[in-house]
Amino acid sequence: MRDLLRVPVGERVSLSSYDTSATPGGSAAPRSKTDGLAAITRMAEPLANLQERLWAASTAGDRRRILLVLQGMDTSGKGGTVKHVIRLFNPAGCRVQAFKAPTPEERQHDFLWRVRRRLPQHGEIGVFDRSHYEDVLVARVRELAPRAEIESRYGRINDFERALADDGLTLVKCFLHISFEEQRLRLLRRLADPRKHWKFSPSDIDDRALWPAYQEAYEIALERCSSDAAPWYVIPADRKWYRNWAISRLLLEHLTALDPQYPQPDFDVEACRKRLQEEG
Amino acid sequence: MRDLLRVPVGERVSLSSYDTSATPGGSAAPRSKTDGLAAITRMAEPLANLQERLWAASTAGDRRRILLVLQGMDTSGKGGTVKHVIRLFNPAGCRVQAFKAPTPEERQHDFLWRVRRRLPQHGEIGVFDRSHYEDVLVARVRELAPRAEIESRYGRINDFERALADDGLTLVKCFLHISFEEQRLRLLRRLADPRKHWKFSPSDIDDRALWPAYQEAYEIALERCSSDAAPWYVIPADRKWYRNWAISRLLLEHLTALDPQYPQPDFDVEACRKRLQEEG
Numbered sequence: 001m002r003d004l005l006r007v008p009v010g011e012r013v014s015l016s017s018y019d020t021s022a023t024p025g026g027s028a029a030p031r032s033k034t035d036g037l038a039a040i041t042r043m044a045e046p047l048a049n050l051q052e053r054l055w056a057a058s059t060a061g062d063r064r065r066i067l068l069v070l071q072g073m074d075t076s077g078k079g080g081t082v083k084h085v086i087r088l089f090n091p092a093g094c095r096v097q098a099f100k101a102p103t104p105e106e107r108q109h110d111f112l113w114r115v116r117r118r119l120p121q122h123g124e125i126g127v128f129d130r131s132h133y134e135d136v137l138v139a140r141v142r143e144l145a146p147r148a149e150i151e152s153r154y155g156r157i158n159d160f161e162r163a164l165a166d167d168g169l170t171l172v173k174c175f176l177h178i179s180f181e182e183q184r185l186r187l188l189r190r191l192a193d194p195r196k197h198w199k200f201s202p203s204d205i206d207d208r209a210l211w212p213a214y215q216e217a218y219e220i221a222l223e224r225c226s227s228d229a230a231p232w233y234v235i236p237a238d239r240k241w242y243r244n245w246a247i248s249r250l251l252l253e254h255l256t257a258l259d260p261q262y263p264q265p266d267f268d269v270e271a272c273r274k275r276l277q278e279e280g
Numbered sequence: 281m282r283d284l285l286r287v288p289v290g291e292r293v294s295l296s297s298y299d300t301s302a303t304p305g306g307s308a309a310p311r312s313k314t315d316g317l318a319a320i321t322r323m324a325e326p327l328a329n330l331q332e333r334l335w336a337a338s339t340a341g342d343r344r345r346i347l348l349v350l351q352g353m354d355t356s357g358k359g360g361t362v363k364h365v366i367r368l369f370n371p372a373g374c375r376v377q378a379f380k381a382p383t384p385e386e387r388q389h390d391f392l393w394r395v396r397r398r399l400p401q402h403g404e405i406g407v408f409d410r411s412h413y414e415d416v417l418v419a420r421v422r423e424l425a426p427r428a429e430i431e432s433r434y435g436r437i438n439d440f441e442r443a444l445a446d447d448g449l450t451l452v453k454c455f456l457h458i459s460f461e462e463q464r465l466r467l468l469r470r471l472a473d474p475r476k477h478w479k480f481s482p483s484d485i486d487d488r489a490l491w492p493a494y495q496e497a498y499e500i501a502l503e504r505c506s507s508d509a510a511p512w513y514v515i516p517a518d519r520k521w522y523r524n525w526a527i528s529r530l531l532l533e534h535l536t537a538l539d540p541q542y543p544q545p546d547f548d549v550e551a552c553r554k555r556l557q558e559e560g
Binding site for chain 2: 187
């Protein structure tokens with residue numbers, strides 16, 4: 001999956017050439033919703049086991065940790081991914097952070113400041129629902145900063161992410177790619193369900209006029225910031241079950257590659273067992 | 281369950297009079313592990329729905345939030361509760377915080393400082409794995425502060441918790457009560473499983489000599505800090521399935537009592553629907 005969905009370093013990205021309803025993954029990919037849900041359920045135990053090993057290893061000095069970055073247009077499923085994929089993990093080892101428009105305090109600092117403060121600690125799996133990429137996406141589309149400042153951010157992001165990778169943080173950056181029409185249908189579904197009205201704002205419709213500008217901003221970000229240290233993955237996201245499966249699978253592949261190990265005991269197991277047994 | 285497990289305000293507490301392997305709850309209480317797991321599964325959907333409503337309400341200004349405080353001796357199941365109960369919720373709305381021995385920075389401040397910084401935000405469910413109570417438990421048993429300082433902390437905790445309650449935070453404080461013998465068996469089980477060695481330290485055995493002192497410190501804390509604003513609950517915890525069921529049930533009762541509501545839309549739903557439909 002990593003090779004299949006990765007944005008090649010240094011290549012031009014044209015999002016319109018990606019099929020948002022595709023289900024890539026060869027013979028491993030599920031073919032239906034039922035199939036997809038079953039495949040995710042099968043991953044739950046290996047994912048939880050690997051997470052526990054990652055956490056356990058950190059107690060013995062292993063600095064490694066994972067950061068899942070979720071980006072995508074409104075309704076693309078960032079929240080749904082947290083709800084359905086991150087729930088597979090032990091919440092004690094997860095740190096989920098949603099980034100909204102910067103607060104006045106956050107605006108007083110460099111754009112990476114607020115992100116640095118929310119990074120996962122050793123052994124943790126962090127999740128960013130939106131991220132520092134907003135500062136080259138909405139900031140670019142809505143001209144929230146001078147163009148020269150925005151242009152400088154891509155390089156600063158690459159430096160930042162490389163430093164994190166060098167320090168043992170594995171970045172898994174996912175762009176949840178939905179079609180313009182799929183967004184329309186999802187917004188209509190939100191409007192049809194009073195329990196979802198709170199997620200809706202009329203400005204979501206206004207924003208659709210900016211769709212091409214956002215797609216272009218994403219293309220530039222994916223092009224310039226898909227690096228060997230921190231590649232971008234494009235996740236076809238019109239089918240929620242595929243999106244959840246693909247991201248679970250990506251996390252499983254990354255965790256498997258890290259292969260974290262339970263630490264060896266630094267005490268005499270047999271002597272401890274004897275002490276406890278003799279008590280009884 | 282709230283009435284059944286609550287420590288009555290102002291009454292003396294004798295932990296030895298509680299049966300750690302009991303399964304109170306009347307006809308609602310499960311009678312076996314299978315029964316308990318099924319009952320927890322049945323609560324998953326109502327819990328998740330209520331959590332979503334709590335979160336949704338916060339987007340319209342509802343300040344309410346929940347803080348589950350977990351305390352108990354080593355191996356009593358604080359981590360297991362997070363793993364099995366908190367996993368039922370959407371991780372986006374949960375904030376789990378484990379408190380260890382205070383860091384040098386934390387020691388520079390009042391004992392409540394580090395706790396205040398980790399409180400759940402509006403609409404969130406926070407979980408403390410250990411808490412400010414350590415400062416009247418281990419601190420008392422190991423004499424980590426002058427006795428007069430420790431004596432003053434109970435009142436300061438009560439003031440702190442009342443202020444939180446007045447501000448819309450519902451405290452659910454659970455003491456996970458296991459027997460001395462159950463701890464011995466659990467420590468032996470950890471030693472028997474190499475995947476659990478990292479959770480073990482020989483000092484866990486040494487600490488057993490302090491068991492009576494800890495029980496007394498807990499009795500004093502439960503007695504002095506079970507208040508109307510923030511009662512303590514004693515959870516019989518020798519049976520893990522009962523512990524998980526009882527805490528799930530307590531959370532369900534509290535969330536049901538809060539009865540958070542989806543906010544009413546502040547926009548014209550029909551007009552928005554028309555705009556989107558005419559697009560297609």
